[in-house]
Amino acid sequence: MAKIVMKNIKKRYKNSESLTVKDFNLSIDHKEFIVLVGPSGCGKSTTLRMIAGLEDISEGDLLIEEKRMNDVAPKNRDIAMVFQNYALYPHMTVYDNMAFALKIKKINKSEIDLRVKEAAKILGLEEYLKRKPKALSGGQRQRVALGRAMVRNPKVFLMDEPLSNLDAKLRSQMRAEISKLHRKLGATTIYVTHDQTEAMTMASRIVIMKDGKIQQIGTPKEVYDHPVNRFVAGFIGSPSMNFISATCSDTALKIGDLTFTIPKEKIEILKTTGYLNKKITLGIRPEDIHHEPKEVNDSNTFETTIDVSELMGSESLLYTSLGDSTLIAKVNSTNIANGEKITLSIDFNKIHFFDKDTEEVIQSTNQSKLISIS
Numbered sequence: 001m002a003k004i005v006m007k008n009i010k011k012r013y014k015n016s017e018s019l020t021v022k023d024f025n026l027s028i029d030h031k032e033f034i035v036l037v038g039p040s041g042c043g044k045s046t047t048l049r050m051i052a053g054l055e056d057i058s059e060g061d062l063l064i065e066e067k068r069m070n071d072v073a074p075k076n077r078d079i080a081m082v083f084q085n086y087a088l089y090p091h092m093t094v095y096d097n098m099a100f101a102l103k104i105k106k107i108n109k110s111e112i113d114l115r116v117k118e119a120a121k122i123l124g125l126e127e128y129l130k131r132k133p134k135a136l137s138g139g140q141r142q143r144v145a146l147g148r149a150m151v152r153n154p155k156v157f158l159m160d161e162p163l164s165n166l167d168a169k170l171r172s173q174m175r176a177e178i179s180k181l182h183r184k185l186g187a188t189t190i191y192v193t194h195d196q197t198e199a200m201t202m203a204s205r206i207v208i209m210k211d212g213k214i215q216q217i218g219t220p221k222e223v224y225d226h227p228v229n230r231f232v233a234g235f236i237g238s239p240s241m242n243f244i245s246a247t248c249s250d251t252a253l254k255i256g257d258l259t260f261t262i263p264k265e266k267i268e269i270l271k272t273t274g275y276l277n278k279k280i281t282l283g284i285r286p287e288d289i290h291h292e293p294k295e296v297n298d299s300n301t302f303e304t305t306i307d308v309s310e311l312m313g314s315e316s317l318l319y320t321s322l323g324d325s326t327l328i329a330k331v332n333s334t335n336i337a338n339g340e341k342i343t344l345s346i347d348f349n350k351i352h353f354f355d356k357d358t359e360e361v362i363q364s365t366n367q368s369k370l371i372s373i374s
């Protein structure tokens, strides 16, 4: 358990002209599970490595339990890191892999034995302790890597894409296992991934990064329901939010040749922010578009031809168009054919508005209080 504060942290690599991490500010509470998420190259691993002490911090302060850590050696930070490639010693047994760091620290044998067996029990590795890593599955190896970190009883766990080498099924199993483990151990955890599903399912708070800069910090629900800009809106949620060019008067919303009636509160947002009758970008999540809604309301439906219908099991993804944009709808119906003409309805209570140029969300003053922007 540890409190971590990062104040105005910047990173400039020697051979790089621009900052890789720009003014990173974050206060992490005891027991939090923070997920840093963002596209490849946005500076997630660099940030994690600065916390671990594997990279120098160019500017700013890193505090763990109120103690400045910038110049403290990695081994003295009381941090354990789990990497993507597990980095297990191939010639050692599972037991020895887990015990190694404790042996180096000269911890006595019986204490090592206790800690390794306790970790093995929690991780379901008891029957594999005598095996070498090559005789384990990917998921079991990743559990050994977690166990190796756990036995050190660190104040902080850092995890850098620990699941990206696993297949989809194992990844979702391990996601649940890591969440369970975190609840049990309660260690402050910072987890890096580019996978928004991992971020949404595991995080107590998500930090979304782009080009070295924090875009938004919030709980999974906050960033999903109230994205601060088009980037966050498009990054969180799968399939991605649809973005459509539109204009809205004080009576109706126009998309291409189609006209819709939208809730008064939505019009009010555009009115109070000065966006009525101006081109805006509309954000509609695929799950907020419905087929055969229970109450069909003509003012929010449109007829369209489905270009591609993808059956996902209990639901379908429908690819079509609205205005001059492509549109993806996630609907419960599972019997829609490619090329079929159907009626879809949009839940306009759930739409988002973005400035066409700045791509920032257009929101009422009340809404903006709900959102934390860095």
Ligand SMILES: Nc1ncnc2c1ncn2[C@@H]1O[C@H](COP(=O)(O)OP(=O)(O)OP(=O)(O)O)[C@@H](O)[C@H]1O
Pocket: 013, 014, 015, 016, 020, 038, 039, 040, 041, 042, 043, 044, 045, 046, 047, 194
């Ligand atoms: N040692 C280094 N020297 C110079 N530039 C580096 C160094 N390490 C990383 N970078 C650059 O810094 C940027 C951020 O890299 P980083 O690994 O932090 O991104 P990331 O968000 O973790 O990406 P990924 O998801 O691909 O791992 C990249 O443009 C990368 O090329």
